Amino acid sequence: MAYHQKELKEILEELQTSSTGLSEEEAKKRLEEYGPNELEEKKKKTPLGIFISQFKDFMILVLMVAAVISGIAGDLTDTIIILVIVVLNAVIGFIQEYRAENAMEALKKMAMIQAHVIRDGKLHNIPSAELVPGDVVKLEAGNAVPADVRLMEVYSLRIDESALTGESVASDKNAATMVEEDIPLGDRHNMAYKSTLVTNGRGLGVVVATGMKTEIGKIASMLQEDEMSTPLQRRMSTFGKYLSIIILGICALLFLSGWLIQGQEPLDMLLVSISLAVAAIPEALPALITITLAQGAGALVRKNALIRKLPAVETLGSVTYICTDKTGTLTMNKMEVVDQHPLEELQIAEDISLLDLAMALNNDVKLSAGGKLVGDPTEVAMVEYFFKKYSPEKYREVRNGFKRIKEIPFDSDRKLMTTVHRYDGKYLVLTKGATEAVMNRLMEGENKEGLTEGSEKMAKEGIRVLAYSYRLLEQLPENFSGEEVEKELKIIGITGLIDPPREEVKEAVKHCKTAGIHVVMITGDHPSTAAAIAKEIGILSEEKEKVVTGVQLEKMSEEEFEKEVENIRVYARVSPEQKLSIVKALQKKKHYVSMTGDGVNDAPSLKRADIGIAMGINGTDVSKESSDMILLDDNFATIVKAVSEGRRIYDNIRKFVKYIMTCNSAEILTIVSAPLLGMPIPLLPIHILWINLVTDGVPGLALAREQAEKDVMDRPPRPTNESFFSRGVGVHIIWAGIFMAAVTLGVQYWAIHFAGKEEGVWRTMVFFVLSVAQLGHIMGIKSEKELLIKQGIFSNFPLFLAVFGTLLLQIAIVYLPIANEIFKTTPLSMEELAISLCAGSLVFFAVEIEKLIRNRH
Numbered sequence: 001m002a003y004h005q006k007e008l009k010e011i012l013e014e015l016q017t018s019s020t021g022l023s024e025e026e027a028k029k030r031l032e033e034y035g036p037n038e039l040e041e042k043k044k045k046t047p048l049g050i051f052i053s054q055f056k057d058f059m060i061l062v063l064m065v066a067a068v069i070s071g072i073a074g075d076l077t078d079t080i081i082i083l084v085i086v087v088l089n090a091v092i093g094f095i096q097e098y099r100a101e102n103a104m105e106a107l108k109k110m111a112m113i114q115a116h117v118i119r120d121g122k123l124h125n126i127p128s129a130e131l132v133p134g135d136v137v138k139l140e141a142g143n144a145v146p147a148d149v150r151l152m153e154v155y156s157l158r159i160d161e162s163a164l165t166g167e168s169v170a171s172d173k174n175a176a177t178m179v180e181e182d183i184p185l186g187d188r189h190n191m192a193y194k195s196t197l198v199t200n201g202r203g204l205g206v207v208v209a210t211g212m213k214t215e216i217g218k219i220a221s222m223l224q225e226d227e228m229s230t231p232l233q234r235r236m237s238t239f240g241k242y243l244s245i246i247i248l249g250i251c252a253l254l255f256l257s258g259w260l261i262q263g264q265e266p267l268d269m270l271l272v273s274i275s276l277a278v279a280a281i282p283e284a285l286p287a288l289i290t291i292t293l294a295q296g297a298g299a300l301v302r303k304n305a306l307i308r309k310l311p312a313v314e315t316l317g318s319v320t321y322i323c324t325d326k327t328g329t330l331t332m333n334k335m336e337v338v339d340q341h342p343l344e345e346l347q348i349a350e351d352i353s354l355l356d357l358a359m360a361l362n363n364d365v366k367l368s369a370g371g372k373l374v375g376d377p378t379e380v381a382m383v384e385y386f387f388k389k390y391s392p393e394k395y396r397e398v399r400n401g402f403k404r405i406k407e408i409p410f411d412s413d414r415k416l417m418t419t420v421h422r423y424d425g426k427y428l429v430l431t432k433g434a435t436e437a438v439m440n441r442l443m444e445g446e447n448k449e450g451l452t453e454g455s456e457k458m459a460k461e462g463i464r465v466l467a468y469s470y471r472l473l474e475q476l477p478e479n480f481s482g483e484e485v486e487k488e489l490k491i492i493g494i495t496g497l498i499d500p501p502r503e504e505v506k507e508a509v510k511h512c513k514t515a516g517i518h519v520v521m522i523t524g525d526h527p528s529t530a531a532a533i534a535k536e537i538g539i540l541s542e543e544k545e546k547v548v549t550g551v552q553l554e555k556m557s558e559e560e561f562e563k564e565v566e567n568i569r570v571y572a573r574v575s576p577e578q579k580l581s582i583v584k585a586l587q588k589k590k591h592y593v594s595m596t597g598d599g600v601n602d603a604p605s606l607k608r609a610d611i612g613i614a615m616g617i618n619g620t621d622v623s624k625e626s627s628d629m630i631l632l633d634d635n636f637a638t639i640v641k642a643v644s645e646g647r648r649i650y651d652n653i654r655k656f657v658k659y660i661m662t663c664n665s666a667e668i669l670t671i672v673s674a675p676l677l678g679m680p681i682p683l684l685p686i687h688i689l690w691i692n693l694v695t696d697g698v699p700g701l702a703l704a705r706e707q708a709e710k711d712v713m714d715r716p717p718r719p720t721n722e723s724f725f726s727r728g729v730g731v732h733i734i735w736a737g738i739f740m741a742a743v744t745l746g747v748q749y750w751a752i753h754f755a756g757k758e759e760g761v762w763r764t765m766v767f768f769v770l771s772v773a774q775l776g777h778i779m780g781i782k783s784e785k786e787l788l789i790k791q792g793i794f795s796n797f798p799l800f801l802a803v804f805g806t807l808l809l810q811i812a813i814v815y816l817p818i819a820n821e822i823f824k825t826t827p828l829s830m831e832e833l834a835i836s837l838c839a840g841s842l843v844f845f846a847v848e849i850e851k852l853i854r855n856r857h
Contacts, residue, residue: 022134408481667691768840
């Protein structure tokens with residue numbers, strides 16, 4: 001049986017303690033037995049371990065082996081360049097992973113607080129880490145609760161549990177035993193949980209759980225689950241592994257055929273095979289992708305989205321479900337008066353209705369030195385409403401004109417608060433509280449039907465209702481108590497409050513639906529409130545879309561839940577464990593899941609989700625450290641901009657793959673096919689290296705700046721099993737690679753057999769043709785659908801500069817004497833240059849024709 005269901009006497013006996021607390025000696029023994037009241041960490045990876053793990057990728061290992069063999073064979077240039085790329089990639093990966101290890105540290109830091117504990121019958125101040133089960137602690141307004149506590153005494157105690165439960169309204173506490181089973185955390189009114197905040201009143205309670213046994217400790221243990229790898233990481237890993245195996249196979253065949261069949265020297269064939277491996281393995285791809293993601297992250301910061309882990313930039317474009325917390329994410333996390341229903345026309349103050357007067361007088365809101373309203377969020381909302389309707393000056397005038405002389409504070413048993421004010425030689429009694437509590441104290445003949453009808457109407461719309469009543473007394477009773485004062489009341493009216501949705505959220509949800517993304521609300525609020533907000537912002541719009549509570553979820557089997565999970569749009573009153581289950585269930589259905597949140601309770605699901613999005617303003621340190629991205633403006637609409645950016649970046653990464661793999665396949669085919677056609681190997685290792693690092697790399701980097709395709713947010717998310725080669729990319733790589741190699745070999749064959757060019761000339765022409773062909777290719781594929789003439793040659797100005805600059809460098813390699821020495825090139829005649837330029841340009845026109853055909857069909 002849980003502690004909230006047990007009688008206090010039973011709990012004190014079980015924990016072998018009393019209302020005067022433990023002795024210091026007993027507390028020391030228990031501290032040794034139970035350990036400190038702190039959150040444990042999983043064994044952290046050492047910085048060295050994190051760094052070494054960056055070299056475990058299959059493609060990286062193959063490159064390192066190729067670098068070593070090149071070094072042994074005397075080709076130090078290849079060795080140095082490959083190793084620099086590999087190490088740079090490892091350093092960037094290390095920085096990302098090292099930062100991600102901080103989630104538990106933030107959680108521990110949050111939990112380090114002081115505790116007021118009674119030991120040996122006396123009150124002591126001790127670090128919360130020294131608390132043990134059985135300790136009796138005192139709680140007061142402003143305190144953070146130091147451990148999980150079963151309450152023994154309460155005096156108007158209210159605790160803000162939003163960071164743990166997601167509930168936007170502070171929870172009223174009592175000491176009564178609860179008999180119901182399956183009560184969500186937010187409804188356990190006789191319990192106080194570690195790291196929540198006391199906002200009102202005071203209380204006394206016995207510690208029932210410390211450290212990892214607390215509710216926040218359970219969340220901490222869930223945070224220790226392994227993180228999901230991102231879609232990009234999974235695709236790159238698979239892509240790199242298969243590509244490397246294929247390339248190694250081709251290189252082995254080339255080596256064996258040259259050595260055993262053609263009788264070439266083994267060392268010469270080894271160097272050719274290594275050159276081929278370097279040409280084929282896109283060693284620049286990891287660096288290009290990292291830089292692209294970094295540029296995307298920079299663009300997102302300007303749109304108020306801070307990326308903590310680079311691969312998350314691309315993951316944004318893949319999400320099919322956004323599971324979002326309601327409080328503070330979809331809503332303002334601030335109560336606001338939205339409706340009034342006066343039921344009494346009596347006017348006591350000039351120009352102010354009795355209902356407005358009651359709202360101004362019956363509250364404990366204080367004005368801070370900085371002019372900020374401080375107090376219970378509900379009461380602050382009442383005063384703000386009065387300020388807007390009248391003025392701060394009018395509020396002060398009313399408070400001074402109706403001096404408060406007595407009050408009966410709110411408590412969760414009565415569910416009422418009463419204040420007494422002097423008025424015209426009499427006493428004006430004002431009582432506010434829950435509708436049913438006020439109704440039970442009304443005098444005969446009062447409009448109870450109007451009160452019930454108005455309250456039910458507001459409640460159905462998810463509005464929180466407070467009822468106001470009054471009584472005029474000639475004199476106050478001697479026994480000033482709730483029983484004597486709060487009776488024979490007359491109804492004033494009701495006021496409705498909500499935590500309103502953000503203005504821009506409705507449009508953001510609409511954009512998500514257009515983009516094929518399902519938005520799901522996960523909240524600690526009551527189902528009626530959650531459903532009303534969900535309908536208002538468009539999350540709930542179809543009949544099949546359901547609202548499910550945590551209790552209902554508990555009763556579902558795993559199979560039932562998995563069957564229903566795609567139809568559920570609102571989860572109300574759910575626990576942190578259930579949030580995690582929701583994310584896992586959607587992932588089992590092959591969805592990419594994003595989770596947004598701001599509380600400690602969101603941290604495990606933020607970490608487990610394919611992309612976790614934390615709130616930057618209202619978010620806890622724990623949620624931020626567990627996330628992949630932080631919204632700097634706490635604005636749900638920013639997610640839509642981020643998704644669009646993510647899709648643009650993924651499109652550009654696909655274009656990289658398309659570009660680099662087409663170029664590399666052309667290089668492979670050119671090198672392998674030339675000997676088969678009875679021609680010498682056309683390219684030297686230095687040519688291959690130049691093409692890979694400059695002709696591929698520089699324009700490829702500028703491709704990251706390519707604008708989004710026009711339909712980027714009108715198409716559904718990519719299928720979760722989509723490879724880089726789907727949607728025609730694989731076919732393009734094959735035909736364009738063959739075409740590029742055919743053009744290059746055609747020029748080599750013509751130059752040798754028809755034009756009788758010497759080796760230096762024909763090799764320079766082949767080198768130039770292949771480089772120009774690749775530059776033409778990138779200008780053709782910069783858009784998947786639009787022709788360059790329609791897009792404009794300057795639509796991506798950095799790419800234009802990169803292509804133009806690379807072309808000038810290529811011309812310099814042909815005509816500068818120092819470059820002729822390094823690259824073994826020979827200056828070409830104008831005719832030879834023109835033939836090479838025209839031949840290389842054929843690839844661009846072929847790609848544009850492909851787009852015309854694809855658009856037509």
